Amino acid sequence: MKPDPFVRIANSRDLVGHGPFALSASGVDVALVRTGAGWRAFQGLCPHQGALLGEGEIEGDRLVCRNHRWRFSLDSGRRDGGPECLASCPAVERDGAIFVDVSTLKGAPRRAAPTRSLDDLPGPRPLPLVGNLHQLDPTRVHLILQAWAEQYGPIYKLKMGPRRAVAISDPHVIDEMLRARPETFRRSANMDRIISEIGIKGVFNAEGDAWRPQRKLSVAALAQRHLRQLYPCIETVAARLKRRWERSAEAGEPLDFVEELKRFTVDVTMLIAFGYDVNTVEQADDVIQRELEIIFPAVNRRLFALFPIWRIVRSPSDRRLERALRNVRAWLSGLVDNARAGLQADPDRANRPSNFLEAMLAAVDEEGKPFADDVIMSNLMTMLLAGEDTTANTLAWAVHHLCDSPEWVAEIRREADEMVGPVDVAENIDVANGLARAGAVANETMRLRPVAPVGLFDANVDAALGDLRIPAGTTVVILPRVPALDQKNFVQPLAFRPQRWMEHHPGAHEVSANSPFGSGPRMCPGRSLALLEMKTFLSMLYKSFDVDRVGRAEEVTELFGFTMSPVG
Ligand code: HEM
Numbered sequence: 001m002k003p004d005p006f007v008r009i010a011n012s013r014d015l016v017g018h019g020p021f022a023l024s025a026s027g028v029d030v031a032l033v034r035t036g037a038g039w040r041a042f043q044g045l046c047p048h049q050g051a052l053l054g055e056g057e058i059e060g061d062r063l064v065c066r067n068h069r070w071r072f073s074l075d076s077g078r079r080d081g082g083p084e085c086l087a088s089c090p091a092v093e094r095d096g097a098i099f100v101d102v103s104t105l106k107g108a109p110r111r112a113a114p115t116r117s118l119d120d121l122p123g124p125r126p127l128p129l130v131g132n133l134h135q136l137d138p139t140r141v142h143l144i145l146q147a148w149a150e151q152y153g154p155i156y157k158l159k160m161g162p163r164r165a166v167a168i169s170d171p172h173v174i175d176e177m178l179r180a181r182p183e184t185f186r187r188s189a190n191m192d193r194i195i196s197e198i199g200i201k202g203v204f205n206a207e208g209d210a211w212r213p214q215r216k217l218s219v220a221a222l223a224q225r226h227l228r229q230l231y232p233c234i235e236t237v238a239a240r241l242k243r244r245w246e247r248s249a250e251a252g253e254p255l256d257f258v259e260e261l262k263r264f265t266v267d268v269t270m271l272i273a274f275g276y277d278v279n280t281v282e283q284a285d286d287v288i289q290r291e292l293e294i295i296f297p298a299v300n301r302r303l304f305a306l307f308p309i310w311r312i313v314r315s316p317s318d319r320r321l322e323r324a325l326r327n328v329r330a331w332l333s334g335l336v337d338n339a340r341a342g343l344q345a346d347p348d349r350a351n352r353p354s355n356f357l358e359a360m361l362a363a364v365d366e367e368g369k370p371f372a373d374d375v376i377m378s379n380l381m382t383m384l385l386a387g388e389d390t391t392a393n394t395l396a397w398a399v400h401h402l403c404d405s406p407e408w409v410a411e412i413r414r415e416a417d418e419m420v421g422p423v424d425v426a427e428n429i430d431v432a433n434g435l436a437r438a439g440a441v442a443n444e445t446m447r448l449r450p451v452a453p454v455g456l457f458d459a460n461v462d463a464a465l466g467d468l469r470i471p472a473g474t475t476v477v478i479l480p481r482v483p484a485l486d487q488k489n490f491v492q493p494l495a496f497r498p499q500r501w502m503e504h505h506p507g508a509h510e511v512s513a514n515s516p517f518g519s520g521p522r523m524c525p526g527r528s529l530a531l532l533e534m535k536t537f538l539s540m541l542y543k544s545f546d547v548d549r550v551g552r553a554e555e556v557t558e559l560f561g562f563t564m565s566p567v568g
């Protein structure tokens with residue numbers, strides 16, 4: 001008797017509404033949709049940059065990818081305006097569950113068998129035990145790895161201590177690796193250990209079955225439809241920031257721009273993800289940011305340390321880190337207690353949580369078990385850290401480049417006057433989303449100055465990337481800025497030219513060689529929020545203020561501290 005090819009993918013009662021639902025069966029990602037004609041199951045990854053299609057939206061009879069809004073027919077799987085077509089597979093409902101036959105989805109075209117091994121690759125000469133770590137200054141690690149890519153080519157080997165590693169800057173191979181998650185590749189186990197050691201095991205460093213439910217909640221909390229309801233939060237924080245700067249300007253007080261931007265991004269993240277108005281913008285002190293900014297650089301130092309000395313003796317900086325973590329955790333615990341009390345007082349809210357925190361508290365798994373307290377706390381910390389530095393540093397880089405680009409300041413200002421009108425800040429999400437020039441500046445800034453220029457991953461199993469064999473346990477270092485600055489992919493690659501994102505013009509413009517938010521199933525869930533914040537902020541800023549840099553452009557350098565920020 002032939003085995004039944006159908007495998008159970010979900011309980012019917014867990015699938016409320018039409019979907020799409022991001023599910024997985026036998027290690028294959030599936031996007032499941034409830035249609036008038038029954039269930040439809042499609043390949044789970046978008047043919048564009050591999051995002052999970054189950055994280056998208058249904059609009060009429062179209063499945064829309066959340067990232068770059070490619071639209072696919074629910075009937076045929078065909079993409080509107082493009083040759084791509086989603087593969088589908090049979091889906092049936094029986095005995096209160098949905099079953100799919102994913103065998104037809106598994107048959108993705110396979111590359112030729114890999115012919116090269118790590119031994120065949122060039123790379124910098126390692127020392128015994130430390131490998132190349134002694135050459136990797138943690139504050140400039142991205143520049144060193146990029147310089148090696150110039151010297152040794154798009155795929156080279158190195159050693160991170162005793163671990164073998166391969167550094168990749170070929171955009172197709174980067175994309176191939178990022179798509180093959182969470183099954184074939186994972187975030188680096190060393191990085192996970194270092195982040196877990198400080199008590200954070202959230203969506204960023206969770207893997208496999210533990211990652212999926214956390215991912216689902218973070219995506220839902222940051223989805224466009226949720227941001228639509230919550231846009232007034234961004235508007236409020238941007239308006240407060242404007243008033244704060246007006247007061248400072250009147251008093252002649254200098255401002256630390258990056259710190260100011262962090263007030264903006266922390267306040268927005270707290271309101272959107274936790275429903276809490278911390279309002280650091282209107283406070284003199286910024287306790288929470290000062291604690292948060294200790295965490296990333298400390299993790300980064302440990303990541304590239306020659307020896308894990310902190311596991312044996314604690315230095316003053318280790319104690320500072322512990323203090324910061326304790327304070328942030330104590331502070332977040334207060335929010336969790338309040339949110340829990342709110343849900344107890346109004347149990348109906350559990351069915352319609354209004355933010356990420358409530359959704360985490362209300363969620364239960366198949367056996368009715370809620371998330372453990374440490375998972376909830378880890379995810380609050382993750383959201384806060386992921387939402388603060390990344391967007392604030394990108395905005396700081398944007399303003400840095402705009403200081404040397406008066407024509408683009410004029411463009412943003414003209415757009416803001418036309419679209420935002422007499423008010424200070426875009427009044428609704430449609431206006432903010434429509435700020436194309438501010439968006440082009442954000443895209444160009446992220447091409448030149450991606451705040452995550454280095455990614456660290458490990459192979460879970462023996463794998464292949466391109467023509468290279470990757471043994472299980474090998475660390476894969478990705479360098480996404482290298483292809484973004486390659487003249488094969490972008491004309492005049494080192495110039496700040498936001499117009500390249502606005503109009504069709506001659507010369508190379510290979511959009512897929514620029515992936516500041518990552519790609520594949522773990523692509524940044526905060527992308528839409530970050531873009532919205534950046535457009536709203538840039539139009540507010542240049543509508544109301546003239547901005548000058550103190551000092552010269554050459555004095556501003558890149559500091560790597562897990563994210564890459566401007567200093568000087
Ligand atoms: C300019 C702003 C931002 C940039 C450039 C950025 C970039 C990234 C990158 C490169 C990743 C790794 C993606 C991958 O592994 O393929 C990531 C993951 C993540 N980001 Fe962002 N991010 C930004 C803003 C945000 C915001 C505002 C939030 C939320 C408030 C956020 C939340 C997250 C989370 C939770 C993950 C982990 C996702 C997972 O592992 O499934 N990010 N981000």
Ligand code: FES
Nearest residue numbers: 046048049065068
């Ligand atoms: S449209 Fe799906 S990843 Fe870009």
